[in-house]
Amino acid sequence: MITHMSRRLRNTVAPSMKSLATRGMASIQETLTELVPVKQAELVALKKEHGHKVIGDVTVDQCIGGGRDIKSLFWETSLLDAQEGIRFRGYSIPELQQKLPTFKGPAGQGEPTPEALVWLMLTDTIPTKAEADSLTHELYKRSEIPQHVVALLKSLPKSLHPMSQLVVGLMALQKDSKFAAAYASGVHKKEYWKHTLEDILDVWAKLPELAALVFSNTYKDGSVGSKDPSLDYSANFARRLGYNKPEFDELMRLYLVIHSDHEGGNASAHTTHLVGSTLSDPYLSYSAGLNALAGPLHGLANQEVLGWILDLQKKFKAEGKPVNKETITQFAWETLKSGKVIPGYGHAVLRKTDPRYTSQREFALKYLPDDELFKIVGTIYEVVPDVLTEHGKTKNPYPNVDSHSGVLLWHYGFKEFNYYTVLFGVSRALGALSQVFWDRALGMPLERPKSVTSKWILEHVNNSKSQ
Numbered sequence: 001m002i003t004h005m006s007r008r009l010r011n012t013v014a015p016s017m018k019s020l021a022t023r024g025m026a027s028i029q030e031t032l033t034e035l036v037p038v039k040q041a042e043l044v045a046l047k048k049e050h051g052h053k054v055i056g057d058v059t060v061d062q063c064i065g066g067g068r069d070i071k072s073l074f075w076e077t078s079l080l081d082a083q084e085g086i087r088f089r090g091y092s093i094p095e096l097q098q099k100l101p102t103f104k105g106p107a108g109q110g111e112p113t114p115e116a117l118v119w120l121m122l123t124d125t126i127p128t129k130a131e132a133d134s135l136t137h138e139l140y141k142r143s144e145i146p147q148h149v150v151a152l153l154k155s156l157p158k159s160l161h162p163m164s165q166l167v168v169g170l171m172a173l174q175k176d177s178k179f180a181a182a183y184a185s186g187v188h189k190k191e192y193w194k195h196t197l198e199d200i201l202d203v204w205a206k207l208p209e210l211a212a213l214v215f216s217n218t219y220k221d222g223s224v225g226s227k228d229p230s231l232d233y234s235a236n237f238a239r240r241l242g243y244n245k246p247e248f249d250e251l252m253r254l255y256l257v258i259h260s261d262h263e264g265g266n267a268s269a270h271t272t273h274l275v276g277s278t279l280s281d282p283y284l285s286y287s288a289g290l291n292a293l294a295g296p297l298h299g300l301a302n303q304e305v306l307g308w309i310l311d312l313q314k315k316f317k318a319e320g321k322p323v324n325k326e327t328i329t330q331f332a333w334e335t336l337k338s339g340k341v342i343p344g345y346g347h348a349v350l351r352k353t354d355p356r357y358t359s360q361r362e363f364a365l366k367y368l369p370d371d372e373l374f375k376i377v378g379t380i381y382e383v384v385p386d387v388l389t390e391h392g393k394t395k396n397p398y399p400n401v402d403s404h405s406g407v408l409l410w411h412y413g414f415k416e417f418n419y420y421t422v423l424f425g426v427s428r429a430l431g432a433l434s435q436v437f438w439d440r441a442l443g444m445p446l447e448r449p450k451s452v453t454s455k456w457i458l459e460h461v462n463n464s465k466s467q
């Protein structure tokens with residue numbers, strides 16, 4: 001309905017939008033300049049017409065239990081359904097694979113590019129190939145990292161976790177925040193979004209560069225591979241990391257697309273949005289989001305999954321036993337009985353197998369069907385949901401995105417699994433900061449929900465009973 005309203009308004013409020021968009025020639029900045037007043041008008045209309053209506057209640061369990069299911073966040077770029085999984089601006093992952101432009105050409109010629117997805121998340125419109133390419137070019141132009149940040153990263157101990165190194169690098173880049181400078185010089189609030197967009201494009205452009213430096217400083221000699229203006233964002237990232245294989249580029253495209261956004265309530269996106277609501281600039285906001293992503297119940301789970309699989313392989317090899325349904329079941333029970341979680345399984349919202357898991361499985365079936373670790377991941381999928389169901393605690397016994405990503409990287413020789421969450425961090429910036437753009441463009445307020453004490457809850461429920 002919003003989309004229909006949006007199209008209607010776009011035709012009336014901003015007629016020039018139609019011609020530019022139809023010709024597929026506008027830059028991302030021009031497209032957004034035309035779209036912002038349209039979306040602002042839509043939000044005003046939504047608030048005026050429906051602002052007082054109720055969309056949910058809050059129980060005591062929800063208040064104490066991490067706010068599950070409470071609809072209290074506004075997030076435009078994607079929406080998660082517990083059964084079906086994620087949709088980006090209304091499109092499922094298979095639909096994105098059919099509709100978004102690819103590196104080689106139009107939709108369908110390989111994996112879509114993350115640049116095309118960013119265009120969709122920002123503008124609510126599927127880009128033409130030319131539009132997606134213009135964003136690739138824009139990001140390439142902005143990708144240089146200042147020397148002081150290169151030197152700072154080099155000075156860090158190799159034993160500092162790669163996610164912490166990434167955060168240090170991003171925080172150091174904050175020196176050049178255009179939003180912070182504009183705010184300090186007293187810019188009018190109506191102009192915030194323009195400076196925010198500048199920062200967001202810079203952060204997106206520089207994150208893969210930072211990530212590649214972190215990789216090389218930690219595991220190699222500090223030098224990174226060369227980039228090439230004729231390549232896209234993902235292939236250049238792969239080159240910087242030292243990979244030069246078309247199949248790996250495709251994996252990087254898939255990886256960066258599917259990890260980018262998962263509506264607003266996940267810890268990294270929510271943190272980014274919350275910090276951004278104080279008018280901290282995109283560097284500060286996304287650094288905070290990265291710190292949330294670095295937790296083992298969230299993004300770090302992908303590193304944990306690989307560790308779990310390698311541990312189980314090592315254990316049964318030492319015992320002279322095969323890795324099969326029986327031994328995996330035994331290992332899963334041992335994990336649960338020692339009070340640990342099985343990484344890569346369960347989810348706060350999803351109640352079915354994560355479609356991001358399925359898309360990675362399809363990639364594996366296409367490119368690496370005989371890989372040993374891929375087969376183990378398949379066998380884990382055959383037994384762990386039953387184990388977790390019998391265990392009786394988790395609300396969702398099925399695999400999430402983190403359950404599959406590591407084995408794909410491992411297959412291509414990317415074995416530094418302590419680093420895997422950095423790749424997730426490069427991707428999550430695309431969704432979380434697309435929303436930060438709209439937060440500033442729509443004039444979203446400081447986020448400040450109400451908290452209550454246990455005493456308040458008891459008094460409240462007792463008072464309600466007596467009424």
Ligand SMILES: CC(=O)SCCNC(=O)CCNC(=O)[C@H](O)C(C)(C)COP(=O)(O)OP(=O)(O)OC[C@H]1O[C@@H](n2cnc3c(N)ncnc32)[C@H](O)[C@@H]1OP(=O)(O)O
Nearest residue numbers: 297298299301341342343344345346347348393394395400
């Ligand atoms: C990109 C992402 O962030 S995807 C998630 C990545 N994280 C992981 O894979 C870690 C493993 N999974 C988990 O820890 C959880 O499923 C989470 C954190 C993802 C979701 O947590 P919740 O919404 O609290 O899950 P749920 O309501 O099902 O939890 C109920 C109980 O089941 C347990 N449980 C949930 N999943 C698992 C699991 N994979 N292994 C063991 N126990 C589990 C919870 O720890 C909780 O136990 P408790 O009552 O003793 O505290």
Ligand SMILES: O=C([O-])CC(=O)C(=O)O
Nearest residue numbers: 261262265266267348349
């Ligand atoms: O949605 C969540 O809570 C966790 C998740 O899968 C993600 O952020 O990608």
